[in-house]
Amino acid sequence: MLIIKAELKKLMGDYKNYWFNYLFGNITLFILAAGLFWAFAGQNQNHSGSIVAFLFGLLFWYFSGDALGMTSQMIFEELMLGTFEQLLMTTSPIKRIIWSRLFVQFILRSLFAVVFFTTLVSVFGMWPALGALGSKLFLLLTVFLIGVIGLYGMGFVVAGLALVFKQAGSIVGILSYFVLFFTGTVVEFEHLPAVVKPIAYLFPVTFANKLMRELALPLGKVTFSSILQNESFWLLIANTLIWLFVGQLIFNKAMQQAKKKGNLGSYYF
Secondary structure: OHHHHHHHHHHHHHHHHOHHHHHHHHHHHHHHHHHHHHHHHHHOOOOHHHHHHHHHHHHHHHHHHHHHHHHHHHHHHHHHHOOHHHHHOOOOOHHHHHHHHHHHHHHHHHHHHHHHHHHHHHHOOOHHHHHOOOOHHHHHHHHHHHHHHHHHHHHHHHHHHHHHHOOHHHHHHHHHHHHHHOOOOOOOHHHOOOOOHHHHOOOHHHHHHHHHHHHHOOOOOOOHHHHHOOHHHHHHHHHHHHHHHHHHHHHHHHHHHHHHHOOOOOOOO
């Protein structure tokens, strides 16, 4: 709990001092999201279910930067300040510290997302389509949460690479845009190039987007029990669990290798 309070206090200080950058960073994202949404909605005017699925796909993209890159960014900051070794010597395990920070980041990112997407939905008049979902909206949010957790697992892989290679954070941009364009958000999975599909299967978002599209389409009432019978749901669960396991494994191995090299004291060595 103390870790969460400390991280929350730190972030509040960051937002207070750098509010201008955060504001215009979100405005930039909003312009890009609005442009994509306008283009997609223009081609699917009579398919509100597809538009809702696309909206959640954009939500995945909005969270993907933090989910994939926040762990490595935390490590970058500590290494550059020369305080990472001090974190390792605290009574709390390093992964507990990281997960606590990620939790705080996720909560604050969610608050930003509420404002961001409420504005987007209002501008494009999507409230009737969302209201028509009823209980499906809760199921969509559940699927979304599982998919995001899988992305955090992938983020630990990036963090492990960052410990060894230092500059691995540049991978985050590539992965984030792959989430946007090649996991079924902008282009339906069935229409993706054959060479891309095997890579797309590695992302939990791919299965989440497929399931969300099925949920959002007006095919009658959908219950949680019917979701349990859906193949995409179990593929999503399996993919998320695999990434959580692989992410922790690679991160642990990277920590051991970095300790042997003695390069946990500084970003530059």
